[in-house]
Amino acid sequence: xxxxxxxxxxxxxxxxxxxxxxxxxxxxxxxxxxxxxxxxxxxxxxxxxxxxxxxxxxxxxxxxxxxxxxxxxxxxxxxxxxxxxxxxxxxxxxxxxxxxxxxxxxxxxxxxxxxxxxxxxxxxxxxxxxxxxxx
Amino acid sequence: xxxxxxxxxxxxxxxxxxxxxxxxxxxxxxxxxxxxxxxxxxxxxxxxxxxxxxxxxxxxxxxxxxxxxxxxxxxxxxxxxxxxxxxxxxxxxxxxxxxxxxxxxxxxxxxxxxxxxxxxxxxxxxxxxxxxxxx
Amino acid sequence: xxxxxxxxxxxxxxxxxxxxxxxxxxxxxxxxxxxxxxxxxxxxxxxxxxxxxxxxxxxxxxxxxxxxxxxxxxxxxxxxxxxxxxxxxxxxxxxxxxxxxxxxxxxxxxxxxxxxxxxxxxxxxxxxxxxxxxx
Amino acid sequence: xxxxxxxxxxxxxxxxxxxxxxxxxxxxxxxxxxxxxxxxxxxxxxxxxxxxxxxxxxxxxxxxxxxxxxxxxxxxxxxxxxxxxxxxxxxxxxxxxxxxxxxxxxxxxxxxxxxxxxxxxxxxxxxxxxxxxxx
Amino acid sequence: xxxxxxxxxxxxxxxxxxxxxxxxxxxxxxxxxxxxxxxxxxxxxxxxxxxxxxxxxxxxxxxxxxxxxxxxxxxxxxxxxxxxxxxxxxxxxxxxxxxxxxxxxxxxxxxxxxxxxxxxxxxxxxxxxxxxxxx
Amino acid sequence: xxxxxxxxxxxxxxxxxxxxxxxxxxxxxxxxxxxxxxxxxxxxxxxxxxxxxxxxxxxxxxxxxxxxxxxxxxxxxxxxxxxxxxxxxxxxxxxxxxxxxxxxxxxxxxxxxxxxxxxxxxxxxxxxxxxxxxx
Numbered sequence: 001x002x003x004x005x006x007x008x009x010x011x012x013x014x015x016x017x018x019x020x021x022x023x024x025x026x027x028x029x030x031x032x033x034x035x036x037x038x039x040x041x042x043x044x045x046x047x048x049x050x051x052x053x054x055x056x057x058x059x060x061x062x063x064x065x066x067x068x069x070x071x072x073x074x075x076x077x078x079x080x081x082x083x084x085x086x087x088x089x090x091x092x093x094x095x096x097x098x099x100x101x102x103x104x105x106x107x108x109x110x111x112x113x114x115x116x117x118x119x120x121x122x123x124x125x126x127x128x129x130x131x132x133x134x135x
Numbered sequence: 136x137x138x139x140x141x142x143x144x145x146x147x148x149x150x151x152x153x154x155x156x157x158x159x160x161x162x163x164x165x166x167x168x169x170x171x172x173x174x175x176x177x178x179x180x181x182x183x184x185x186x187x188x189x190x191x192x193x194x195x196x197x198x199x200x201x202x203x204x205x206x207x208x209x210x211x212x213x214x215x216x217x218x219x220x221x222x223x224x225x226x227x228x229x230x231x232x233x234x235x236x237x238x239x240x241x242x243x244x245x246x247x248x249x250x251x252x253x254x255x256x257x258x259x260x261x262x263x264x265x266x267x268x269x270x
Numbered sequence: 271x272x273x274x275x276x277x278x279x280x281x282x283x284x285x286x287x288x289x290x291x292x293x294x295x296x297x298x299x300x301x302x303x304x305x306x307x308x309x310x311x312x313x314x315x316x317x318x319x320x321x322x323x324x325x326x327x328x329x330x331x332x333x334x335x336x337x338x339x340x341x342x343x344x345x346x347x348x349x350x351x352x353x354x355x356x357x358x359x360x361x362x363x364x365x366x367x368x369x370x371x372x373x374x375x376x377x378x379x380x381x382x383x384x385x386x387x388x389x390x391x392x393x394x395x396x397x398x399x400x401x402x403x404x405x
Numbered sequence: 406x407x408x409x410x411x412x413x414x415x416x417x418x419x420x421x422x423x424x425x426x427x428x429x430x431x432x433x434x435x436x437x438x439x440x441x442x443x444x445x446x447x448x449x450x451x452x453x454x455x456x457x458x459x460x461x462x463x464x465x466x467x468x469x470x471x472x473x474x475x476x477x478x479x480x481x482x483x484x485x486x487x488x489x490x491x492x493x494x495x496x497x498x499x500x501x502x503x504x505x506x507x508x509x510x511x512x513x514x515x516x517x518x519x520x521x522x523x524x525x526x527x528x529x530x531x532x533x534x535x536x537x538x539x540x
Numbered sequence: 541x542x543x544x545x546x547x548x549x550x551x552x553x554x555x556x557x558x559x560x561x562x563x564x565x566x567x568x569x570x571x572x573x574x575x576x577x578x579x580x581x582x583x584x585x586x587x588x589x590x591x592x593x594x595x596x597x598x599x600x601x602x603x604x605x606x607x608x609x610x611x612x613x614x615x616x617x618x619x620x621x622x623x624x625x626x627x628x629x630x631x632x633x634x635x636x637x638x639x640x641x642x643x644x645x646x647x648x649x650x651x652x653x654x655x656x657x658x659x660x661x662x663x664x665x666x667x668x669x670x671x672x673x674x675x
Numbered sequence: 676x677x678x679x680x681x682x683x684x685x686x687x688x689x690x691x692x693x694x695x696x697x698x699x700x701x702x703x704x705x706x707x708x709x710x711x712x713x714x715x716x717x718x719x720x721x722x723x724x725x726x727x728x729x730x731x732x733x734x735x736x737x738x739x740x741x742x743x744x745x746x747x748x749x750x751x752x753x754x755x756x757x758x759x760x761x762x763x764x765x766x767x768x769x770x771x772x773x774x775x776x777x778x779x780x781x782x783x784x785x786x787x788x789x790x791x792x793x794x795x796x797x798x799x800x801x802x803x804x805x806x807x808x809x810x
Contacts (some may be wrong), residue, residue, distance in 0.1 A: 018244030117653030248387030518792030
């Protein structure tokens, strides 16, 4: 159940079609996942969200594509965003994540969950050695 | 201000000394950060937390060391664990993260924060194509 | 699947009936949503929750009714409370929220998600100009 | 303590100066808060964040300026982003929020915190009446 | 730095004094912690918050006083509420929590943090055996 | 829908069988809940997670078994981990939690949700009396 009603034939709108075409070209696939079909309910949100995702995730950069999906998925798990967890785990697999790497990813995410709670409970003072501000 | 009182001379206890020595050897540094000095308040928590961190983060594995720190830092940001954010950002730098990679990391984490909230608000149904369970 | 078992015929209990009647009168509708049917499993929780919701949300006040629902929905999205997201988005619509306002609401919530993560990652020091304490 | 080191004389860079000038013009004030001084560590993040904040928060729209700040602050409280809480509470005051409205805002945010936890614990099934998808 | 300005001499107001006196009597101490001094900025919030805390936490009940503080502190750690973590950890100690029990509490909270993240990542289907609804 | 594919016949693997047998013996039941069936996708995660849960939750200790489950469930609610909420609420019932105790638990968890949000919004300074560090 969604809080919005996606358009029935989204690509009838040329601005939606332009975004969907760019998604297809950028990703090299005809598959348009539900996120974009639903975001088509509002043209500005659709265009800005895709532009942002394209700029950050789909352009050559200083981090490799699989690492970027793992960072995205890690935040999504901590924020309990079910759609984002599924889509970015699938994307990480599509970009080469092996079963062993996924198991290791889950070990890191859950270890972080453990020490985040332990440290938030204890409130350890931050070492001045970690300060990067005056370097 | 912490909720526990760390021991004044932790290495007087041989079990604490053994953990601290292993941290020094594993990391190749004499620096013991506050986390371990505070966890020394309870020997079991100290030993188990270090064993876990060592197993997951310090052993050769299917993900490179910097990527592992970025995943850890991403979860810590989403969970608002200030100590963990500082310690794992510093660790990522120590393992080779450049300023450009850190800026890109922040762009991914904040984009995930954006779409996590957008999707949690809209509740888009999950595409069956993402299902990995029956593969 | 719920962790409690709601009573089959809740209004057989006069205290439940009194709350449900007050909900109907206050809201001007015969619709009692599942929240209240489930909370009827415990009379004190039912009565106190309704009293709180009525005091804060249903009385004339310094903020208009739609704004109050938007604030409620914003917190619910950040906390990933699926029921609350649906009920308060519906309530905002019932109190006049247009499609354009909902799109704008989602833009603000997701922008906040973005900068919350960016700022929690960077840990920018708070400007003394924001201090309201000594004014 | 921040995880980045802001430039000492940020406006020496013309791209930073252009953003700061636009902030001053848009807001009608000479005050540049720390957020922007720190984001100047990376020109792309600075420019994109300001463009986003300007588009969503500073343009005439279907929600009034104070309401927009309250929605932003509500998300920031739920996400425990200290800087964001202070800056958007201050912005809401600057846009006309009275002490009575702030007290009411806090009552709504904390009531949402209460029922979010109550409902997440009980897992009440969502009423089909809330479905907006097929309308 | 707080977002509100607490009254300088709060007990000059008889409604504040009545709440503070009830806190002193109920808790058997003259110590009024900052929470109440700050909440005195709004009489309704002060009175309702104290009434709620008193009803839930200070009355004889089906759970012992220390267990109640531990549940409160556990939620506060997961929500990163620094004040609440300190106040309810201190309250648990005041109600008899030993150092061993606190270490065990932290072990449970951090184990929950670990498996919460692991399970939120994997999305294991819920066993029908856990269903309490139709019992 | 899960992000991993659990093995069809997990106990064909002797390491999985050893863990499942230990779960049956430790808990005195033949029921193996889905968590363990799914975690069998990775032997190390399965073994380490069970060892951790057994050490922290299943051994005689300074907190009674029901209290431990309530602390676990409280964190899980705040983190929105649906599986964990159901499994630990069921475990608390199995360890003696009455309906009255569950209602009280929910009252504490939701009160904590309320004051966590209120205090995170107001940012009350922490009383020095709560400091345990120098004791």
